[in-house]
Amino acid sequence: MTPAAKDTVTLPVSAAGKQVAISVEHLTKKFGEFTADDDLSFQVERDEIFGILGPNGAGKSTLIRMLTTLIKPTSGRALVMGHDVEHDTNRVRHEIGVIPQANTVDGDLSAWESLDLYGRFYEMPRKDRRERSEELLKAVGLWEWKDKAAGTYSGGMRRRLEIARGLIHRPRVFFLDEPTTGLDPQSRRVIWELLEKLRNEGDLTILICTHYMDEADRLCDRLAIVDHGKIAVLGTPRELKGSVPGQDILTVEYFQEVTDALVAAFASLPEVRSAAREEAHTAKLILAGDVVPLEGITDRARAAGNKVKSMSLLEPTLEDVFIHYTGRGLRDQAAGEYSYAMPTIMR
Amino acid sequence: MFEFSLQRILAVAERDLRRFRRNTKLMIPMALMPIIYLVILGKSMGGDLHDLPLAVVVQDHGRAAEAVTDRLLTMEQSRGLFKLSTEPDPETAVEKLRQGRYKAVVIVPPTFSEDMSRGEAAELGVVVDNTDNTSANIIEAEVRRAFGSLSGNTAASESRSAGVRVQRVDVYGHKEFMQYLVPAVIALALFFVAMLAGGIILVDDRARGIHEGYFVTPLTSLDLVGGLTLSATTLAMIIGTTVLFSALVIAQLPLLNPVRTVFLTESAVLLLAVGLILFMFTLMARVSNPLTPRALFGILNVLTFFPSGALYPTESYPAWLNAISVVFPMRYAVHALRNLLLKGVGFGAVAPDFLAMGVFAAVMLVLACTLFKRTL
Secondary structure, three states: OOOOOOOOOOOOEOOOOOEEEEEEEEEEEEEOOEEEEEEEEEEEEOOOEEEEEOOOOOOHHHHHHHHOOOOOOOEEEEEEOOEEOOOOHHHHHHHEEEEOOOOOOOOOOEHHHHHHHHHHHOOOOHHHHHHHHHHHHHHOOOHHHOOOEHHHOOHHHHHHHHHHHHOOOOOOEEEEEOOOOOOOHHHHHHHHHHHHHHHHHOOOEEEEEEOOHHHHHHHOOEEEEEEOOEEEEEEOHHHHHHOOOOOOEEEEEEOOOOOHHHHHHHHOOOOEEEEEEEEOOEEEEEEOOOOOOHHHHHHHHHHOOOOEEEEEEEOOOHHHHHHHHHOOOHHHOOOOOOOOOOOEEEO | OOOOOHHHHHHHHHHHHHHHHHOHHHHHHHHHHHHHHHHHHHHHOOOOOOOEEEEEEEOOOOHHHHHHHHHHHHHHHHHOOEEEEEOOOHHHHHHHHHOOOOOEEEEEOOOHHHHHHOOOOEEEEEEEOOOOHHHHHHHHHHHHHHOOOOOOOOOOOEEEEOOEEEEEEEOOOOOOHHHHOHHHHHHHHHHHHHHHHHHHHHHHHHHOOHHHHHHOOOOOHHHHHHHHHHHHHHHHHHHHHHHHHHHHHHOOOOOOOHHHHHHHHHHHHHHHHHHHHHHHHHHOOOOOOOHHHHHHHHHHHHHHHHHHOOOOOHHHOOHHHHHHHHHOHHHHHHHHHHHHHHHOOOHHHHHHHHHHHHHHHHHHHHHHHHHOOOOO
């Protein structure tokens, strides 16, 4: 059978007027009596990074396996670059690159051999394979290791090799199933930077499954929080955090004691919804919006003969979002996994 | 160095036993293997031979010659050892023996009755297909016993008793026992390669996630099965050829018409290798536990190799064992290799074996592609 070329199927258009790379309509997957994914519907626009955030067992991997033709849906429909994942599998496979959750690197092959092998699966010409392999191995920082057997690589290097391998045929949609699970913080950061670079280069839609909130927050343009096989909420990280009751809280520490007059002065600032003294030298300001009134705070403190020692801004995290929409924490199910939200500190 | 703790030892033992408890299916082959060994080996080696095709050429029409024919007929009907046919002349009979249609030819010469009536030693010729040494020895021994033979079974050996002298002729000259084993070791080597490359490596790769990586690419089932078969067959050809030439040197087996024989032998090796590899792919098409092919290794070896005629003639098998034997290509491969290496026959003599191996490989290809799980 000849390979299906990346053809020019007319892609559906989202409500926002953008082309849709992945369209999921009422997708359900059952294993016997157990429903792994339950009536999922969403769209991923072209060139965006879309995240699926949820705890282990939420149905993320099952979803990605359906979208990458590894398993068949029980019901519903999904299109990837306009091709049906159940009935047009060959065309879908030409459009996608996949980093599965499990390590699928062939330890017997070197990075160079591995990329060449996969290039041949897509029937890429030899010259193109060599050029693309060199470009990718340099991009993922494995060029110097290209001739070593992948069995000798660290976990982070294997993941980077899988990313290069998944991109060898220039896919237009890239699926990553928990790409940084089990990696050290440095390796995670390298992979994040790599994915951000890929996004900035354009013409690549990325769907990433993760249970790391910081990963989803940093990388995703939009994300869906899934729990028990259902989408709890979907939006941009900012929208999701903004949807949680309670706003950003600014804690200000002063050199002198905070007086009632100073608290009242802060409360009068238009950017501040309310202010209160938390401790003798600390005031807590609940902000009305995104803007932190730095000048107003320092001016009013100076007028009261006081000086700001430090400020810290606490904003709602995706964990707060998850708890709000599911009624429990991500850590309840992802116990022991690396997971935290980092406050913004200004000093 | 010899420090130990009973608690720690028990903990290790418990962990290991738990593994078997949770994989109880794997214990079935372990328990089954010795029983299968007992049954298959017991019935495939050392069983009574029966229905050995035997031709008789009667060139004498005297009473003594009739008595010989009558006794052979009695042996056929009473014990079922022979399946008797009559041929008009020794040349035709021996030619058919070379084609594999007879295991032996008994020749009653024109002067047999006359010699007997004169009280002189009457010669009875037994021409045997000595590429099947077991059958040849048994036929010779039975003929000697029937006509009052003495001991001795070497090529062209003679014995004299009660006026009848049985003369054995090995149609392929003298063969060492080791030479009879050459076809068997080639077939066995190919089984090992098929088990390793077609079974163990396949399931190991699947367990390591290698195939999951493949499944998201445009590779089809036929691409995968074809590619894996090609690589395993390449390995099998290298191993098979190495074993072939090593065995020829070690067993000091000279080849008749060497170029043709080597070409046809390599063809037989190829057909058997492809068939066995695809058979393993079919069996392991949906297996994901790496222990499974290892647990089945012994059983498959016994089921395919021992009833192939490699070590003992297929004529000794009971009907049920014969039914197993005719399904697997090992029987045809051993028959073809024996004919090629020990007899130096041409393509015509092994064509039915090649056809049987080809059909088996084709059926296995369809089954492997059908059963091979392309999705997770």
